[in-house]
Amino acid sequence: MQFTVDQTDLAAAVTYAAHSLPAKPPVPVLAGLLLAATDDDVLRVSAFDYETSSDTTIQAAVTGPGRALVSGRLLTDIAARIRGTVRVELTGPRLILTAGSARFTLPTLPLEDYPQLPDAGTGSGTLPGPALAEAVTQVAAALGNDDALPVLSGISLHHDQAAGTLTFTATDRYRYAVRTLTWKHCDLAGDRTALAPGKKLLDAVKACADDPTVDLTIPDDSNAGLFTVRSETSTSTLRGLEGSLPAYNTLFPSEFAHTATVEISVLKEAVQRVALVATRNTPVRLAFTADGSLVLEAGSSDDAQAVDTVDTALQGEELTIAFNPQFLTDALTAFTVGGATAVDFQFTSPTKPAILHGHDSDDQALRYALMPVRLDG
Template identity: 30%
Template sequence: MELRIAKSALSSAVLDVLRVIPAKPVTTILGGILIEADLASVSFSAFDYERSLTVMTTADVSVPDRVLVSGKLLANIAKVLPAKPVTMLVDGNSLAIIAGSARFTLPLMSVDDFPRLPKPDDPSGTIDARVLIDLIERASTAAGKDESMQMLTGIKIDTEGQDIIFGATDRFRLSCQIAQWSPVVDDSQHSILVGAAELQDLAKALTETDDVTLHFGDGTLSVTTARSTATIRLLDVEFPKYRALFPPEYGTAASVETAQLAEALNRATVMTAAFPLVLLDFSEKGIRVHLASEGTGTVDEWVEANVYGVDVEIKTNAQYLRQALAAAHTDMVTIGIVKDNRPYLVHPGTLTSPEMYMPFSAPESEYRHLVMPVRK
């Protein structure tokens, strides 16, 4: 192999692919990055049997070949190379990496021992990259991290015609968003469960200008762009029928500036450490954020808000509410509350004609985030 590649292209591709490599690979081979060069381009791939990622980029290739080297070491080298064109060439049993006056060599690993990369199934449809990234980011805020409850570590993806729905829950909060995609078959329906962490890594490898194709396969989800091909093995566990958990009506609704409420929550939680629990009073005066910390002190703050319906007080995990506010991605949010010990809703936007919405219900087409309060 001998090729010449831009330093920025090499760094971007290698660092994206590195996310697929486990911190502690089961075998040395699975810690490698496969480099495949043809006459016009070069690709970098990693695969750990659970997921794969191939990133392609342009290069001036003199000698096509395929080699395997340590992914971690290649990434470390790519980070520190000078901002010069990079030459990569096989030199005996090593891969030489040269940029300016800097020269590195990496021992070659057995390319024949690297597992065969999975191939994507037939295309199922396309989606705007910005929409997909947003769906993943929002759903991930509610996904669980406890591997002993694997079903809660995933993101449920359903398609119903031109609607694509992402949902996730860790039992304490629930995220759901409906967006638009373009299916190959208009009335197609799919229902899969994919690891949230794997989807987050995928989102980091996408750019907002990518044209993204989704491939719903038998046991895998593949995501392809002009630059990359990713496959993720599906979670083979049942997921709760979460969409039925959203209450149809709320007795109280409050429209509030997202930043003001988030800042008040930040100030309140300096009074506590491990469990940032706060009380929120909703009344015609607005939203009162208060906290009493035994042996430390108290904090009280009123946040201006338009509150409709009955007065209510809830106790909640401030961190969960802050994350729900951040995921709304809007200047204003609306909070819907059934009563003090029932899950409350956060969704983007405000009520412009509240008398038309009481008892309040959130449109299903919008992003919705449900949070379980703490019993007082």
């Protein structure tokens, strides 16, 4: 195998594929990146850990086709630091990489032990890359990280055949994020729901966020439970999770006793300021007043205290409610990802979930249910 390639292209390709490298590979070959140079001047870079695969192609000047398996982390680090045109040559069990005055000799891993990459199959539908990345990033703010409940680490994708929409949801039991997109679906015969590994899906869609169109596959019994995220030159596959998220419809009522609109950037900064005195698991209290003020408080009379005030527009009676400050900050950040500058808080009572959505946003925009923290007394 022998080829030359631009350093920028090589670095982008190995960085993309490295998303599928396991942190602790169960066998040594799974720590490798598979390089395949073909006669049509294409370099294919792939990684697979039995659960996730990443596969991408770039243009290269190939003078000798072939394949090699090398340490993924090492190749990624090298590709990020070299400059200019890169010459790669396989000599026996060694891969020689030269760029400018730098020369690297890398041992290869046994190709015969590397697993076959999964078949990506047929796409379920097509979405714009930026919209897909935005939606997944927004709902990922509510992902759980409890190892005892792996289902809560997933993002659910639901295809509605009649509406032609795809809805993304995530929850950790204390918050629930919902975002819907209209998409061009292919030959799906009816509604379909499946659960994807949340962080891996986020990595996959961010990698193709600049692509104008992305084919997305929602698994069923015919494709071994694989999600596929595929752009023109890159493909990621993710093995779906077993189980399903709890239903969210009952968490989002249609009638509310109180509604308040707040500028996101101002509120987020105020929450972060008063949270400086909040000890572990201590909430930030929000008092929405009739005079158009939102008073934020944290701390207690026996410890450090903080108070701050921002403007709000309240409809309904005054209300005091408390939230985990990190959860509230995560929610506000998720709305800014979608371009919102103000958020509507909708309440039924101080002990029921607050519903957040972007001010003047439509029904498909992010909706976020946030559980309050019960106040003593």
